[in-house]
Amino acid sequence: MTDLCKCKQISDKEMQSIIQDMPDAGTMQNLADFFKVFGDFSRLKLLYFLSRTELCVADLSALANMQQSAVSHQLKILRLNRLVKTRKEGTVVYYSLDDMHIKNLFDLALEHLEEQK
Amino acid sequence: MTDLCKCKQISDKEMQSIIQDMPDAGTMQNLADFFKVFGDFSRLKLLYFLSRTELCVADLSALANMQQSAVSHQLKILRLNRLVKTRKEGTVVYYSLDDMHIKNLFDLALEHLEEQK
DNA sequence: CCTATATATGAATATATGTTCATATAATAA
DNA sequence: TTATTATATGAACATATATTCATATATAGG
Secondary structure: OHHHOOOOOOOHHHHHHHHHHOOOHHHHHHHHHHHHHHOOHHHHHHHHHHHHOOEEHHHHHHHHOOOHHHHHHHHHHHHHOOOEEEEEEOOEEEEEEOOOHHHHHHHHHHHHHHHOO | OHHHOOOOOOOHHHHHHHHHHOOOHHHHHHHHHHHHHHOOHHHHHHHHHHHHOOEEHHHHHHHHOOOHHHHHHHHHHHHHOOOEEEEEEOOEEEEEEOOOHHHHHHHHHHHHHHHOO
């Protein structure tokens, strides 16, 4: 790989070291997938609402101003990524955040955006 | 909007309150766009390398095992999102992280992934 | 000026992704 | 059972996005 580098401003040793310390490809891919989930306006809205309180699909649909079907599809993605969990009561399914780290992520990203003004 | 809600497990008052506290749509969109940048394996790799040291395009290309053109395209996205900054020396362009919050984001996300095992 | 090198960029392509529509499933009530 | 309601899901469609290829730009050296 290093032989492709004609610039090579850093030594092979440094390159080796950087590559060795890197999380393995699987972890990096998981990390990218994790961020990707947050990288959508609709999902971000749903997560925000759920950060406030447990909500059923219909209420989420009303709050986010999205079709019920679209909400269900996005909730499925959030569920598969274990960001939300469900509780069923009759025909109503209640969703809530599965992990409170999520709020921290929000805050950190907002902080970053604030500093850019 | 609330009249679309047939489930309405929460009161109109609660809905109003949740919606009023929500960051405005522009901010939410910015937040989504911000996360979207991290939601790609290639960009995440580039950001990781840059979190270690300042690097030129050719070295990034070698480290990430990506074509030079692909690297340039992705670096442009990172630049437009002000995640990296550049320094030019002759024909060589050096890239580095523009903000150290990024490392915190990495760590927080990794922490989240760790807990899911 | 001409050549070589590092980087940037536009167009084309392939793939991924979000929404909609129609419909299926599950649970409850009559 | 039948009807109703809440939610889930598959297919189709439109859009977004990452990569590649070819080429442009910029800088340095001869």
